[in-house]
Amino acid sequence: MLWVKIPNEVPYKMRVFAVAVCLLLPSLTFSSISPLRASDDVIDISSRRELIVDRLLIDNLQNIRLVLNRPRDEGVALQFDQPWEGLFCGYATVIKDGDLYRLYYRGSPKVGVDGNPGETYCYAESKDGIQWTKPELNLYEFQGSTKNNIVLADAAPVTHNFSPMLDSRPEVPAQERFKAIGGTMTSGLIAMVSPDGIHWKKLQEEPVIATESVPYNYMFDSQNVAFWSASEHKYLCYFRVFEGGIRRICRSTSDDFLNWSEPTLMEYRHDGGEAPIEHLYTNQTHPYFRAPHLYVSVAARFMPGRQVLSDAQADAINVSPQYFKDTSDAVLMTSRGGPFYDRTFLGGFVRPGIGAQNWVSRTNYPALNIVQTGSTEMSVYLNQDYAQPTSHLHRYSMRLDGFASAQAPYSGGELLTKPLTFSGHELSINFGTSAAGSVRVEIQDASGEPIPGFALSETVEQIGNEIDRVVTWKHGSDVTPLCGKPIRLRFVIKDADLYSFQFDDE
Template sequence: MRTTYIYRAILLLVLCLEASYGQVDPPIFIGDQRELFVDRFLIENLESARLKMHPPIDEGQVFYFDKPWEGAFSAYVTIIHDGEVFRAYYRGVPTAGKDGNEAEVTCYAESRDGIEWHKPSLGIHEVNGVRDTNVILANAAPITHNFSPFLDKNPHAKGSEKFKALGGTSQSGLVAFVSSDGLNWKKLKEEPVFTQGVFDSQNVAFWSEKEKMYVCYFRTWTEGGYKGFRSVSRTTSKDFVHWTDPEPMGFGDKPYEHLYTQQTSPYFRAPHIYLAIGARFMPNRKVVSDEEAALLNVNPKYYNDCSDVVLMSSRGGSGYDREFMESFIRPGVGLQNWVSRSNYPALNVVQTGAHELSIYVNQDYAQPTAHLRRYSLRLDGFASLSAGYEGGEMLTKSFIFKGESLELNFSTSAAGEVRIELTDVEGNALPGFSLEDAQPLIGNEISRKVYWNGSSDVSALAGRPIKMRILLKDADLYAFRFQ
């Protein structure tokens, strides 16, 4: 066994040396992590197959922003799944005003399943003479304009700092807060921890398991300042206090669009992939007429633009992948969905069922009916490798895995199927793992092992560079993982 590992290590070294001379791409180490089809990171060739985005299903209203200190201009929601509790944090402000005004508070709601929510009377902060409120931060302007917390996954995080948050505007810089219970918060330090940004929307941070550091994505503008595009930059930190100089996020060869929020966070089933489910803002794209706005009772300043939800991804570094330029969640039926600053997604995707994920979206902004709405999709179901009835296939780049079996998240029609072939780096079928040896997969499964000649054991191939050929007929493959 020791000789086998030494041979594989030497082989990998040779391949990497060849790659350095431009002869071959080095193999990608994927280990046993789950891979999604939100980008082309592992794809070498597609033939009659494509990457297909899957818009979530509208599951209806979750709760209205109906407390006196909440109101029509509530926004910037964060959802955190913490053990048996789902926590929602959001800005409450009943009237339009300047960013960071004293009326802005941070509100809290709670759920046991992510579906039915309630607003507890916490008694932490008094607002307008009322003590029994769901407010967890008040009298802290401009921090409460966009206070955005996260559950710190850093294995070295103190128990008293289980939750962390950033908030603030260009006036204050980003100020860091910490909490042991997610309800009672204190400043980590009086001075802002980061000041090199605009910050006039939700600025999000998290501990990256992949990069082993804190990462923050925040609002900036492209060249031209306010005459350019609302965009995104990122900064990193080892201690949540000292941050690197900002790096503008690129979009490859895709055009700039106004991104009002980006909501970048690690996908919990594949934390090496950051999903950014953000708000695309279309300034001066007016859909609602003055007469229609009056009937909807929309604030006069908030119906000259429209917005929808887009899906982006990143694997770290200063670039997003925008494989899909189309809308991930389109505005719903009815003119109330086409006003300014509506359709802004909450931060984080959470699991709300055995096979279900939920995404939450802020809707009916600047209207008496302002509320949070829930959308659902299957686990890993953001996008898929897809082919129609005539069939198609994909060949991966060379990669190295660890594990003993291969599992797929897939669906087919009754007439469809998925078959997997494992090949060498030249694309030649490996003995015992050819298409002829592969058992067709038919059905709709979140996790199904792949078999060749009655066996799922692939451990003999672990640690060596291989490729994978995937054949599909009327089927979608959402994710795969070696285990």
């Protein structure tokens, strides 16, 4: 029996509450009232790099806001100015293959139905992702000449939305080092393979994802993407469907790229609830190259019927008729697997630029994949000036990991993580401060108590702007004694941005 004396000066309601708690205590086990139960969520981040793009690891924010960092305009990357390219080029993919950057995009000089025989796929190369060249491949004839950069033709309807990938699955056969999918609702999604990214053939005649296997009325008519997930140990495919009259995204998985699971309709989360359902024309989901467990989606948000230009403005830029009745931009979503995207930021990631040419239908559609284009820089590419003689691919840059950040004002703020475990020897942060700003890091136990040696009073203030800065305390930087133990990270930030952090095990 448990005896508890409650002083008379305690208010009546509090005394009643205390008695109720005491009556319940005999039915509670020790594990149910301990500060951190074994069943509580402790997130194992191992030595993964974690970006500040969602709230998965965040327990509390004080005077800190999560901000979306919009990319910087770097100008035209590639003009679609050849006769076999033209106004309706689109559905581009950028692949960084070692020291070589590969670009694939649809060639379509004339408007036509989806999957018509006049659609081809073109190819360009770059050594830095900035300056691009169009090699003469001599593979397919156009108007009597093979001196062109057409990499795939006579393959309709695959050439409507051909979407290649560099297969990173361990021990993938050399002749299937590159894979691709493409097709429309009439054909289903057809798989193709290549040893070099130039010469392509069908993996099999039958579609790998058949139309009848998808329980929706309309599907596949935009760019559909696939990749090998090292974290899920499966191939993933994200493809477009219509559900309730809105362009939505489905996800399917496969062990062999031939047999795919029943599709799952993706949902959208925002601040613990549901995000608005908007038309997403392409999803461009792919593993982020510095944190491949995190899938980044720079999706094309389509606003049907949201017309900006007058007929006179459309005539002035010579846009193809009926291709100025809608608007579109790029939005940022992330996923860590499963049937959900996190739409932490609902606003536009890349807004349409100044000028009428940026406010036409189906412009500003992002290319698939974000790639590193400098020691501290990465780039995303957008198809712009669609249905116009100036149709081209545009490049935008941002700092590595710089999609979003935890930002504190001059008065300062704090970010506290949920309990987590890690493996590694040092903690590294990607951050930027003002001259007066700083970032300090305290490591706490799971209950929130500072761990001796890692308390805020013992941390070394971090000032500067670096992609990978090792955090130190008075004793040094070694965090090995804390490996595998539940801890919390307390970031105390002043006039600074925190983009990512990682426990480095190298």
